[in-house]
Every structure is written in C-alpha cells, then in structure tokens.
Amino acid sequence: MSTDSLPARPGEPPLLPDQFDDALRARLAALDAASDTHADDQRPDNTTRAYRSDWKTWEAFCAQLQIPPTAATRGTLRAFVDYLWNREKRAYATIDRKLAGVVVTLRRPPYRVLVDPDDTEAARQLLKDYAKKAAEAEEPERGRGKAPALRLVDLQLIVSKCDTDIFGLRDQAMLLLGFSIAARRAELAGLRLRNIRPDDNGLLVHVAVSKTDPRTVPVPYGRHPATCPVRAWQAWANAADITDPDRHAFRRIHHTGSVQPQGLTPQRAGDIITAAGLRAGCANLFTGHSVRSGMATEARRKGKDRKAIAAITGHKPGSKVLDGYMQIVDQWDENDNALIGIGL
Known part of the structure; x- marks a missing residue:
C-alpha cells in the first residue's frame, strides 16, 4: 500500500497538492461532491x-x-x-x-x-x-420598484378590516407578527410552531429560514389589543388547533374553512398581505416585503437606534438596505437635513 497519503511524521513538512496520490485525490473529490450536495440542500x-x-x-x-x-x-x-x-x-x-x-x-x-x-x-x-x-432620458422606471413601507396607520386599518372568521384570524396574525419580526415573505412562510415560543413578556420568535443569518426576535405584548401581535398569534393558533411543533405556523385554509396541514408558499404569503391591503382600500399596493420595510421605517420614526432595528431585521452593520429605510425618515430630521433651521 502506498504511504504517500499518510499524515506526515512529526517534524516532516506536510504533503503539497501535487504530491497527493490517486487514492487521496479520489477521497478529496468525493468530499467535494458530498459538500456540494449538502450545500445545495441548504x-x-x-x-x-x-x-x-x-x-x-x-x-x-x-x-x-x-x-x-x-x-x-x-x-x-x-x-x-x-x-x-x-x-x-x-x-x-x-x-x-x-x-x-x-x-x-x-x-x-x-x-x-x-x-x-x-x-x-x-x-x-x-x-x-x-x-x-x-x-x-426620463424613461419610466422598470420593474415594480421598492415595496411601499406598510405604515402603522395602514396596518391598523388593514387589521380592522379583516374578518373575524378563520381566514381573518390567520391574516391578522400574519400581518402583525410579520410586521413585528420584520419578516420577508419566505421567513413568514417558513415559520414552524417550534420557532414561536411563549414568554412572560410576549413571544420569542426564531427566524430560522432567512436569506441571511437566523435571528431570534423578542416580540412584546402590544399596548393596543387590536394590533397586538402576541394576542393575534394566540387567537389564530387556538382557532387553527396548531399543536405539532414541526408543522408550519401559518397554513393553507380550504374554502370551507378547514385548516390544512400544508404550509404557505412564500408567494402565497405575499399574496395574502397584498390582498388584505386591497380589501382595506389602501392607496398603496403592499407586497410581502412591505411589513419588513414598514417595521424599520416606523421604528426609526419613533427614534429607535439603528442597532436595535437591525437586531430585529437581521441587517448587518452598515447595510445599504437598512440605510435606505433610515433615509426615508432621516431626510426630515433637523440633524440630518441641512436646510432645517438655517433661516430659510
């Protein structure tokens, strides 16, 4: 048996890649293939x-x-x-x-x-x-453009227009919890029951399915019962009888009102938010991303620190996307707008 692929003895320099034998190259190639498959699965x-x-x-x-x-x-x-x-x-x-x-x-x-x-x-x-x-050339902008931020006043209106049946309970919970964790539509659709844990102060929501790193968001009870994300979640979970920790938190509902075991697709989660805004008669066409940008925008309007906002949204320090949310608000702040207070 060849000893070329054995570990070097103490004091000996390690093998260089051009010194690998065929057996070692085959093992490394197999490891590469297995790692590619695993990465694709994730x-x-x-x-x-x-x-x-x-x-x-x-x-x-x-x-x-x-x-x-x-x-x-x-x-x-x-x-x-x-x-x-x-x-x-x-x-x-x-x-x-x-x-x-x-x-x-x-x-x-x-x-x-x-x-x-x-x-x-x-x-x-x-x-x-x-x-x-x-x-x-002043050509019309292509594409849908940025999703309009779902402002708090719009969120309150949309939630108030939701029905009191099982469909309305699900929509309210999705809107309010999605807003509270600054969810992308895939993050909202990917939530499982085990990701939402009750706490004395509200909920601990672990966003495991994310474009970036997973994050855990502490969601407190709201001051107003009608827009409280914790109460909305509890009402939906109880009505839908969600008990299996491995099942999706938000499910499909048959037109008869029976809750299905299957979860929502990201596209469907976004469509539900859009449809809720249309039913409420909102001027803006909200999308699945609107709850995310809305939370960041409203938190900044209330003077919340960008680090505290990033802890919920999952943005990295110095994120250009987060900067965009900040600019929506900061453009009218007297400390960030050089025109305010100069005597005009």
Whole structure:
C-alpha cells in the first residue's frame, strides 16, 4: 500500500497538492461532491428556483449567439446585459440578479468555470451606464420598484378590516407578527410552531429560514389589543388547533374553512398581505416585503437606534438596505437635513 497519503511524521513538512496520490485525490473529490450536495440542500427553495430561471435565460441567449453556455467572457457577459436591457426590457435588479445567477451556476458542478471578477464587473458597469442614460432620458422606471413601507396607520386599518372568521384570524396574525419580526415573505412562510415560543413578556420568535443569518426576535405584548401581535398569534393558533411543533405556523385554509396541514408558499404569503391591503382600500399596493420595510421605517420614526432595528431585521452593520429605510425618515430630521433651521 502506498504511504504517500499518510499524515506526515512529526517534524516532516506536510504533503503539497501535487504530491497527493490517486487514492487521496479520489477521497478529496468525493468530499467535494458530498459538500456540494449538502450545500445545495441548504439553499432556500426560492433561491434555487431563481438560479434555475437565470440559467435558462443564459442558455437561450447563448443558443442565439451559437456559443456554449460555458463561454462567459467580458464580451459575452456584456452582450447578455445588452440583450436583457434592450431586447427583453428587463428591470435593473432582474438583470443584476441574473448575472449573479449565471456566475454562481457556472462555478458549481458540472461546469466548474470560474468567471473572471473583472469581466463580471465590466458587465455590471455597462448595466449601470444603461440605467443612468435611461434616467437622463426620463424613461419610466422598470420593474415594480421598492415595496411601499406598510405604515402603522395602514396596518391598523388593514387589521380592522379583516374578518373575524378563520381566514381573518390567520391574516391578522400574519400581518402583525410579520410586521413585528420584520419578516420577508419566505421567513413568514417558513415559520414552524417550534420557532414561536411563549414568554412572560410576549413571544420569542426564531427566524430560522432567512436569506441571511437566523435571528431570534423578542416580540412584546402590544399596548393596543387590536394590533397586538402576541394576542393575534394566540387567537389564530387556538382557532387553527396548531399543536405539532414541526408543522408550519401559518397554513393553507380550504374554502370551507378547514385548516390544512400544508404550509404557505412564500408567494402565497405575499399574496395574502397584498390582498388584505386591497380589501382595506389602501392607496398603496403592499407586497410581502412591505411589513419588513414598514417595521424599520416606523421604528426609526419613533427614534429607535439603528442597532436595535437591525437586531430585529437581521441587517448587518452598515447595510445599504437598512440605510435606505433610515433615509426615508432621516431626510426630515433637523440633524440630518441641512436646510432645517438655517433661516430659510
């Protein structure tokens, strides 16, 4: 038996990669494959679906150019941006995400193609230039744009318009708890009963399904019973008879009113929030992300520290997204608006 793959003796230098024998290389390749499979299993379903869609778009584009999909160069990536912007009329955020999806997919098996970061940056710079020219030409903004923040006054109105039946109880609980934990729609749909633990002061909600790191949010009792997230959750859980800790916290409901064992998809969770806003007659078209931006915006309006807000939203220090929420409020603050108090 070859001893080349055995650990080095004390005092001997470790083997370098070009000294590995075939048996060790095979073991390392098997470990790589197993780790890839495990990482894929951990990736959120919506991310996997998005990457799959991005790759299909890239394959169709490459077929038109009669090039293999592994030919990701500065020229082909720029051409891809041009194709999506000028022919497909896609939104800026969509094109940026598709670029990322293509690069990530190429990096993984079976392709294992590492795209030069400078080539990717060149394509992104072209996209920025297109967007800048479109703005200068006063072209209509593409895509849905940012989700409008669900302000507290709107939340109060929407909750008050919810029915008192099982559908209304679920919608109230989703809106109020989603607002309180600054939930993305996938985070709301991913909650299990075991993630929501009662506490003397309210609830401890562990957001395990997240784009970023998991977080635990302490949700206190509300001052007003009608908008209290804790009471709303308890009312829904009791009415739906949710007892299995491994089942979803928010479920599908049959049109007859019977609660189903299946959980909601992220898309359906967002649709429920949108529909609730429409029923209440709100001027803004709220989406699944509106409860998240709404919580951050309202907390800032009340003078809450950005670190305290980030602890609930899960944003990293210096997050540009969180900065965007802060700017909504801070633009009218006398300490952040240089025009206020100067004598105009």
